[in-house]
Amino acid sequence: MHAFSFHNPCQIEFGAGQIAKLGSLIPVQARVLVLYGGGSIKRNGAYEQISSALQQHHWQEFSGIEPNPEFETLMRAVQFARKHALDYIVAVGGGSVIDGAKFVAAAVPHDGDCWLIIGNRTPLKTALPLAAVLTLPATGSESNFAAVISRRESNDKLSFKNPLVFPKLAILDPTLTFSLPARQIGNGVVDAFVHTLEQYLTYPNEARVQDRLAEGILQTLIEIGPVTLNEPDNYDARANLMWAANQALYGLVGLGQAQDWATHAMGHELTMLFGLDHARTLAIVLPALWRYRFAAKQAKLAQYGRRVWALTGDDATVAAAAIEATSQFFAQMGLSARLGDYGIDAQEAADGVAAQLIRHQRLKLGENQDLTPDDCRAILLTAA
Structure with a gap:
């Protein structure tokens, strides 16, 4: 197991009705920016609860954050916050809104070119404090310090990480997920599943506790995934999904582990090029990458197959069956592993992603840093 350090400053309030605590947990003198996406927070009750919780606070709202948060939209939110001297952000939504809020929190007090925040190309001295009210479990963004931001004019979908944008507070109320469309729930299950696998499925590394944390998250998602789709108001299933997605990227699973993340690197480019949902890109890339x-990966695939899917046989047999079981689970959640099922030509996708990876200098991917853009092209060609 590799050396590591761990720091997680986020206070988590979990359960029904926890939004009411916002009023006491956010300083009353704070000037609050409530940041959200579309109108779903008014349909699921979150907006009304936040309004009630913040009735003693000065607060203003900014809506319209996209499913893949756009730099241009976020800069409008930055200007809005600066204009009104807002100094505390409450992000209400899923990972995209929370990711966008992290950028806004960093950009409002930043003096230079805010685009350089993306990709960690400029130092950050400070950031506004941030609270997250989670309405779509998937990314774990509510309690980590990573964010992914898109810029359509330059065809970029890039990440940044900084401890300064770690949310101070996260409200996780499973009832807010009851009204979500099945597509978003299926995406959320697969997103959390792949986040876990990116940190786990590399090679045996004597990180036994982390391995079993990962396997527990994966087994939980397999158990409750179909229930979350078939019984939208099943509190226990939604609560376990919300916590599994949180823990997938909370920081513990990957401690001391070699990590992959090549699936995400390719998936981000597919989203930017073709507008495909993030989780759908992961469902396409991951099985293809494993086969390639x-x-x-055979040793870890075999461990995964035996422990998570209860498969039997020799390593090669179990490893191959584990890939098929994973693809079938994605299909059960409503996500295909084939580009063609989304009307995307595999050759166009393969060439486009390889070119984007080169442009972004992502030339060595995977746990061994030996996966090239040409390898990525070959992987996507097999996902036709």
Whole structure:
């Protein structure tokens, strides 16, 4: 197991009705910016609860944050916050809104070119404090310090990480997910599943506690995934999904582990090029990548197959069956592993993603840093 350090400053309030605590947990002198996406927070009751919780606070709202948060939209939110001297952000939504809020929190007090925040190309001295009210469990963004931001004019979808944008507070109320469309729930389950696998499915590394944390999250998602789709108001299933998605990227699973993240690198480019949902890109890339890297990943695939899917046989047999079981689970959640099912030509996708990876200098991917853009092209060609 590799050396590591761990720091997580986020206070988590979990359960029904926890939004009411916002009023006492946010300083009363704070000037609050409530940041959200579309109108769903007014349909699921979150907006009304936040209004009630913040009735003693000065607060203003900014809506319209996209499913893949756009730099241009976020800069309008930055200017809005500066104009009204707002100094505390409450992000209400899923990972995209929370990611966008992290950028806004960093950009409002930043003096230079805010685009350089993305990709960690400029130092940050400070950031506004941030609270997250989660309405779509998927990314774990409510209690980590990473964010992914898009810029359509330059065809970029890039990440940044900084401890300064770690949310101070996260409200996780499973009842807010009851009204979500099945597509978003299926996406959320797969997103959390792949986040866990990116940190776990590399090679045996004697990180036994982290391995079993990962396997527990994966087993939980397999158990409750179909229930979350078939019984939208099943509190226990939605609560376990919300917590599994949180823990997938909370920081513990990957401690001391070699991590992959090549699936995400390719998936981000597919989203930018073709507008495909983030989770759908992951469902396409991951099984194809595993088949391409079968020899290097066989030992961990076999462990995964035995412990998570209860498969039996020799390593090669179990590893191959584990890939198929994973693809079938994605299909059960409503996500295909084939580009063609989304009307995307595999050759166009493969060439486009390889070119984007080169442009973004993502030339060595994977746990061994030996996956090239040409390898990524070959992987996507097999996902036709």
